Amino acid sequence: MKGLISEPFQKYEIPGPIKALVISKPKVVSSIIKRAKNPIFIVGHESTKVELNGKKPIDYVIRMAKASDIPVVAVSNTAREFLKRDFKPKALMASMEIGNLLTDPNWSINGKGPHDIALILGITYYVEWVILSGLKSFAYNHLKTISLDRYYQPNANWSFPNLSLKEWYENLEEIARELGVMEK
Amino acid sequence: MANLKIRIDELHTDKIIAKGFEFRVGRLIEEWEEEPGPTQMPNIASLRDWDRKLLSKYKPFYLPFCELCCLCTMGKCDLSQGKRGACGIDMAAQQSRIVLISCTLGAATHTAHARHLLDELIAKYGPDHPIDVGGASVYVEAPNIRLVTGIKPKTLSDLEDALEYCEKELIHLLAACHTGQEGDNIDFESKVFHAGMIDHVALEICDIAQISAYNFPKADPEAPLADIGISVIDPTKPTILVIGHNVPPSIEIYEYMKKAGLEDSIELCGICCTALDLTRKTSKAKIVGPLSHQLRFIRSGLADVIVVDEQCIRTDVLIEAKRVHAPLISTHYRNFQGLPDRTKDSIDEIVKDLVSAQVPGVALLDSEKVGEVAVKVALSVFKKRQKFKAIPLEPEVIKDAKRCTRCGNCQRVCPNYLPIPEAMLAVANGNLEPLSNLYEACIGCGRCEAYDVCHQGLKPHSMIVGASRLKMEQDRFKIRIGRGAIQDTEIRAVGGPIVMGEIPGVVAIVGCANYPGSWKDNAIIAEEFLKRKFIVTASGCAAMSISMYKNEDNQSLYEAYPGIFDAGGLVNCGSCVANSHISGALIKIASIFAKRKLNSNYEEIADYIHNRVGAVGLAWGAMSQKASSIASGFWRLGVPVIVGPHGSKYRRGLLGRKDIKEDWYVLDGRTGKRVYVGPTPEHLFISVEKKEEAMVLIPKLCMRPSDTTKGRAIKLYHYIDLYTKFYGILPDDIHLFVRTKADIPTTMKEEVIKVLEEKGWKESEIPSLDPTLLSKFVRVKG
Numbered sequence: 001m002k003g004l005i006s007e008p009f010q011k012y013e014i015p016g017p018i019k020a021l022v023i024s025k026p027k028v029v030s031s032i033i034k035r036a037k038n039p040i041f042i043v044g045h046e047s048t049k050v051e052l053n054g055k056k057p058i059d060y061v062i063r064m065a066k067a068s069d070i071p072v073v074a075v076s077n078t079a080r081e082f083l084k085r086d087f088k089p090k091a092l093m094a095s096m097e098i099g100n101l102l103t104d105p106n107w108s109i110n111g112k113g114p115h116d117i118a119l120i121l122g123i124t125y126y127v128e129w130v131i132l133s134g135l136k137s138f139a140y141n142h143l144k145t146i147s148l149d150r151y152y153q154p155n156a157n158w159s160f161p162n163l164s165l166k167e168w169y170e171n172l173e174e175i176a177r178e179l180g181v182m183e184k
Numbered sequence: 185m186a187n188l189k190i191r192i193d194e195l196h197t198d199k200i201i202a203k204g205f206e207f208r209v210g211r212l213i214e215e216w217e218e219e220p221g222p223t224q225m226p227n228i229a230s231l232r233d234w235d236r237k238l239l240s241k242y243k244p245f246y247l248p249f250c251e252l253c254c255l256c257t258m259g260k261c262d263l264s265q266g267k268r269g270a271c272g273i274d275m276a277a278q279q280s281r282i283v284l285i286s287c288t289l290g291a292a293t294h295t296a297h298a299r300h301l302l303d304e305l306i307a308k309y310g311p312d313h314p315i316d317v318g319g320a321s322v323y324v325e326a327p328n329i330r331l332v333t334g335i336k337p338k339t340l341s342d343l344e345d346a347l348e349y350c351e352k353e354l355i356h357l358l359a360a361c362h363t364g365q366e367g368d369n370i371d372f373e374s375k376v377f378h379a380g381m382i383d384h385v386a387l388e389i390c391d392i393a394q395i396s397a398y399n400f401p402k403a404d405p406e407a408p409l410a411d412i413g414i415s416v417i418d419p420t421k422p423t424i425l426v427i428g429h430n431v432p433p434s435i436e437i438y439e440y441m442k443k444a445g446l447e448d449s450i451e452l453c454g455i456c457c458t459a460l461d462l463t464r465k466t467s468k469a470k471i472v473g474p475l476s477h478q479l480r481f482i483r484s485g486l487a488d489v490i491v492v493d494e495q496c497i498r499t500d501v502l503i504e505a506k507r508v509h510a511p512l513i514s515t516h517y518r519n520f521q522g523l524p525d526r527t528k529d530s531i532d533e534i535v536k537d538l539v540s541a542q543v544p545g546v547a548l549l550d551s552e553k554v555g556e557v558a559v560k561v562a563l564s565v566f567k568k569r570q571k572f573k574a575i576p577l578e579p580e581v582i583k584d585a586k587r588c589t590r591c592g593n594c595q596r597v598c599p600n601y602l603p604i605p606e607a608m609l610a611v612a613n614g615n616l617e618p619l620s621n622l623y624e625a626c627i628g629c630g631r632c633e634a635y636d637v638c639h640q641g642l643k644p645h646s647m648i649v650g651a652s653r654l655k656m657e658q659d660r661f662k663i664r665i666g667r668g669a670i671q672d673t674e675i676r677a678v679g680g681p682i683v684m685g686e687i688p689g690v691v692a693i694v695g696c697a698n699y700p701g702s703w704k705d706n707a708i709i710a711e712e713f714l715k716r717k718f719i720v721t722a723s724g725c726a727a728m729s730i731s732m733y734k735n736e737d738n739q740s741l742y743e744a745y746p747g748i749f750d751a752g753g754l755v756n757c758g759s760c761v762a763n764s765h766i767s768g769a770l771i772k773i774a775s776i777f778a779k780r781k782l783n784s785n786y787e788e789i790a791d792y793i794h795n796r797v798g799a800v801g802l803a804w805g806a807m808s809q810k811a812s813s814i815a816s817g818f819w820r821l822g823v824p825v826i827v828g829p830h831g832s833k834y835r836r837g838l839l840g841r842k843d844i845k846e847d848w849y850v851l852d853g854r855t856g857k858r859v860y861v862g863p864t865p866e867h868l869f870i871s872v873e874k875k876e877e878a879m880v881l882i883p884k885l886c887m888r889p890s891d892t893t894k895g896r897a898i899k900l901y902h903y904i905d906l907y908t909k910f911y912g913i914l915p916d917d918i919h920l921f922v923r924t925k926a927d928i929p930t931t932m933k934e935e936v937i938k939v940l941e942e943k944g945w946k947e948s949e950i951p952s953l954d955p956t957l958l959s960k961f962v963r964v965k966g
Contacts, residue, residue: 011596016251016264045874076877080912092911094872094881096832100245100839107843124700124873125601127829130247133264137248137275140265 006161009151013129018136020147020159026171028158029119029146030178033068036117038108041065042098043082043089044075046149047122052169060172061121062087067179071110073098075123095123099131105142114142120156121148132156148172216336221785224334225349228356228378231820234787235374237957238794238822241847242838242868244373246279249833253278256363271363279835280372281361283812286834287376288357290813291383293495294761295350296518297430298389300494302343304432304551305397311341315396318403321671324776327768328388331775332381334784340397343389350382350389357382373838380816381786387814388764395668398435400464400758405674405748407667407756410463412471412731413659416453417486422566423451424558425487425510427478429495429760431461433515436555437491438466450562455481456496457724457759463665464758471663473732474697474725476628480649482508484656485573489538489562491554494518496696496808502545507574511538511561512545515554523547531556539564576643576650578616584647585611585619587640594632594644599830600625600700604632604644616651623652624702627805663731664742666723666758670769672776674749678719679777683796685895687751688902689886690719692766692818695803695811697725700829705875706804707733710741710754712879716902717751718886721769724760726805763814767821770797788961794822795850795955798886798899800865801825802878806834815869824865824885826878831871838868842920850889853954856962860948861889861955862920876910884921889955893926901929904936919943 006022008014023029033039047058058081065072065087074082074089075098082089090109091098101107105114118135120128128147132155135145147153150168152161160171195202223230251264253273261269268274273281305313315337317325324330326337333346357379360366366375394400401407417423426434434454441447453470454462455478462469472481475496482490482501485508492501494516502521505512514521526534526546531553537543538561548554576584588608595604602625607618631637632644649656681687691713693706706729710720722730731740745754749769757765774792775782782789793799801818803811806827812834815825819838827834841847842863849858864887872878883902891899900921907915918939922928924947928936956962 009596010601011593016248017262018251018264075873076880077874077910080910083912091916092913094870094877096245096247096837096871097839099247100837101841101843103245124829126599127832127871127873130249130832130835133249133251134245134247137251137264137266138246 006152006154008129008154009162010125010129013126013154015133015154019154020152020156022152022161023158026174027178029148029175032117032144032146032158033070033119033179038110038112038115039068039070039117039119040109040115041070041072041119041121042075042095042123043072043078044095044122044124045078046124047078048081050165052165055169057121057172058082058085060176063176064179067176070119073109078122095127095131099134102135102143103138116143118143118145119148120145125151128153129155216783218781218783220334220783221781221788223786224784226332226786227353228360228375231378231786232374234790234958235377235820236370238819238868239370239373239838242840244276244280244369244836245839246276246836247832248275248279249835251275273367276369277367277372280369280376281366283835284357284372284376284379285361286809287379287383287813287816288354288361290808290810291350291379291386292354292358293810294383294390294813295347295354295386297494297761298347298386298393299351300430300516301390301432302340302347302393305393306340309340309397311339313340313397315339315342315392316402317392317395317669318671321673322403322669323672324772324782325669326388326392327771327775327782328384328764330782331771331784331786331789332385337392340393343393346385347389350386353378353382376816377820380813380818381820383813384764384767384817387761388768390761391668391758391764394431394461398465400461401665401667403669403671404667405746405753407665407747408467409662409742410467410469410471410665412473412661412663412728414472414477414481414484414656415658415660416470417451417472419486419571421449421451422488422562423453423486424489424491424562425472425481426452426454426458426462426491426493427456427497427501428493429457430493430516431458433491433493433551433554434458434462435465436551437558438462438469440555440559444559446559450559457761458493460666460724460727460759471728473659474703474728476697476703479504479628479630479645482510483574483646483649485569485571488566488569489513489558491515491558492519492521495810506544509541509569509572511565513554513558514545514547515549515551517549520547521545525549527553531560535560535564575646578650578653581616581619581647581650582611582614584642588612588642589640591639593637593639597631597634597637599627599629599631599698602626611651619648619651620655622648623655624704625699627698659732661731661734662740662743663728664747664754664756666756666762667747668758668762669765670749670755670772672772675769675772675776678750679773681751682773682798683777683890685798685888685891685899688716688718688798688883688899690721690770690797690799691882692721692799692801693726693730693804694723694763694766694801694814695726695805696807697729697805698807698830699729699805700873701875703729704733706730707741709802709804709875709879711735713882714741714745714752714754719749719751719753719755721749721755721757721766723757723762723766726803727756729805730754760810760814767817770799770821770823773797787958790821791956791958791961794957796888796890798888798891799823800882800885802882803831804828804875804878806831819868822868824867825869826881826885827871828878829871829873837870839870840866840868842866842917850955850957851959851962853956853962855964856959859955862923864889864921880906880910887921890953893924896921896923896927897929900927901932904929904932914939919945923948
């Protein structure tokens with residue numbers, strides 16, 4: 001994985017001493033999802049911003065969510081893109097709203113008990129940075145976070161390093177494939 | 185009333201014989217007909233219960249922008265994941281402490297501004313100069329001051345006591361931030377609200393003093409239009425640029441120009457709130473734009489002299505001024521810029537030194553002197569400078585772009601991570617458009633040009649501006665100048681429709697220019713709600729950005745919509761300090777329309793506003809500590825505020841939980857009965873990422889427990905309509921806002937009823953029309 005450096009993409013968003021573990025192999029993510037009791041996917045507008053070979057990151061999200069039955073929270077205007085793809089998110093809300101709800105150990109979106117894993121993709125970089133920081137300090141007893149964004153998010157528990165577009169897509173593809181295999 | 189001086193030439197009584205006897209009484213505060221309420225000049229503790237009531241419904245969600253505390257020498261301390269610092273503080277308290285520091289800084293800045301302005305105006309116009317913000321149409325001239333301090337000011341000197349109160353409270357607030365003081369995050373938050381309330385008093389002092397003394401428009405809905413935009417500046421004339429917020433030196437420049445017959449010979453223009461206020465004084469002044477225009481305009485070389493006062497000024501303004509050989513005059517001791525204080529020197533000496541470039545600038549703390557020096561220097565350096573600029577021409581931009589290695593560093597330091605490297609590639613191939621497309625999204629911070637960012641030594645900000653020459657030539661718009669207060673008659677006309685919900689809401693579009701995307705987004709949002717017949721108020725840089733956009737009829741929104749405080753009106757109140765007229769209008773709805781007692785009666789007025797007045801603030805580009813204190817003044821009144829994504833760096837939201845039914849009960853003031861009213865309004869402070877999210881939230885956060893069925897149906901219509909427009913689906917929380925079937929918008933009945941059925945909705949009891957959060961306001965206990 002070229003460019004395996006774990007520094008914030010926005011250079012001045014320096015975190016505290018506890019930083020995200022770098023996801024060196026996509027299988028790490030699929031294994032965590034497999035073990036999770038009640039994961040949740042939070043997906044923002046940047047999931048539709050880029051395209052490679054006719055696919056957008058949101059397409060991988062849908063594959064992963066379907067394969068592992070993960071409820072998806074669409075951050076507001078991402079909803080339309082999900083609906084275009086015949087996928088109905090479990091809920092629509094602002095990134096700050098879902099962040100706040102996840103600090104509550106008794107809350108879940110699907111009534112299946114508290115969420116233990118939050119997968120995040122496509123939130124504005126610096127907004128995701130502070131929301132993950134909030135979860136790091138106010139949800140650490142019950143929730144682990146995984147950023148599946150292209151750029152390193154130091155406040156998650158796990159994050160990709162800063163990746164090229166191609167590398168990012170390869171990682172997302174592998175996770176989606178792994179989850180699909182496990183599903184069978 | 186000003187100092188009272190009594191002289192008795194001769195006095196003979198049975199005990200005293202006196203001649204030439206004279207005595208002086210400090211100040212007499214004139215009492216008004218209304219008796220003071222329970223919260224006159226509240227201290228930090230006075231409104232704590234009210235704050236806690238709000239904060240129990242809108243709990244903070246902290247977003248540590250920094251996980252360490254480095255305020256004392258025991259640190260740095262890592263506070264993440266439940267750790268406490270060496271002093272014992274935890275993360276929640278630390279984050280709320282930082283919010284308090286921010287809001288106290290903001291309120292102190294406005295209070296210090298008020299002190300400087302008031303001292304200067306009293307010195308010039310006298311302590312007995314009358315307060316007049318709107319003649320007979322504004323009886324309640326100072327709603328914030330009256331509500332908080334119980335003072336009904338009639339003269340400039342009457343503002344002194346209100347100001348002293350602000351100064352005293354701010355010291356306590358700042359002291360609470362010291363190591364080893366407050367340790368509870370909710371108590372910090374209560375102090376944040378206190379800072380905000382103080383801030384609005386200080387803002388009001390500033391604006392009513394300057395309106396009265398300088399004869400700014402007095403609550404005039406038809407205040408004239410002014411020119412705004414870089415290309416409105418005539419490059420063939422000597423140009424004086426003023427930057428900042430504190431207008432007296434700029435007004436003295438204008439007064440000197442007028443006295444010397446030079447009004448039409450010199451361009452007097454400004455950036456930020458000083459510019460807004462200057463246009464309230466003279467139609468000869470022009471506005472360049474919001475604070476994001478500083479670098480690009482200074483580097484354009486059009487300004488022959490730069491005059492700065494205070495606040496929101498680039499702290500490297502001297503370096504930038506030197507680059508274009510423009511002398512700098514600093515007019516305020518809060519912003520010396522390292523320049524020598526030449527206040528006591530003769531005007532001729534100062535002018536000579538500036539014109540000959542013996543010194544790059546001077547500090548000059550006498551506004552009248554500033555006026556004469558700025559004009560004389562501008563006239564002298566105009567030909568010599570030949571508008572020397574520091575922005576590359578297009579061929580140079582293309583040549584430079586060819587050196588770009590696409591390392592991405594410029595993008596990684598950009599607050600908005602603008603795609604500069606991609607644009608550079610296009611420019612290198614001769615296509616300037618992608619770089620020019622960044623012109624309106626660039627906030628002009630210049631971080632991309634800092635030392636060691638570009639290893640090729642490129643200057644991306646200047647290149648963006650250089651590639652945007654054609655866009656700059658189109659930077660020519662009209663703005664309605666700040667009208668000041670809202671008339672009492674306007675309040676009487678709209679109070680009922682607002683409280684009943686028939687005017688769907690008041691949207692205050694305010695704040696700085698730290699936009700996450702194009703500056704035009706503010707105007708697009710404003711236009712949406714003007715078309716929907718909301719009342720849109722504006723102030724500060726946001727008011728400017730709203731003007732810098734043309735609708736389909738090639739008009740700015742200020743040309744297209746009236747300036748009246750009524751449905752479909754676009755009300756530019758003025759500069760940042762004019763935000764007090766927006767909070768003031770809400771207070772006046774409670775006091776004038778609803779006849780709630782105003783004098784020192786904060787809780788009842790705030791309770792009224794929170795439960796009945798559908799108002800929401802939007803600070804899409806909020807940047808400063810002042811913006812946070814302005815927001816906190818609205819929070820204490822129970823008014824929700826939305827900020828753009830950069831507002832998440834204010835470190836916390838105040839969010840309601842619509843899924844917790846227990847949080848959304850009020851008391852019926854007539855019976856004392858607890859009534860479920862749904863999540864209205866759902867949040868008190870929230871940051872959202874996209875303008876579409878803000879547009880959906882605005883009508884939602886305008887819903888109030890007191891809405892009539894007709895009013896609720898109107899608000900629901902706008903919420904559902906915008907939601908489906910932007911998200912392509914119906915909201916899944918409609919059932920929380922529909923109380924009876926009469927609340928359902930007529931044109932949406934079928935689809936809404938379907939949602940209600942899916943949710944198992946049942947008609948609830950007739951909603952309370954007299955909602956209150958506080959049992960003390962229940963007239964008959966249930």
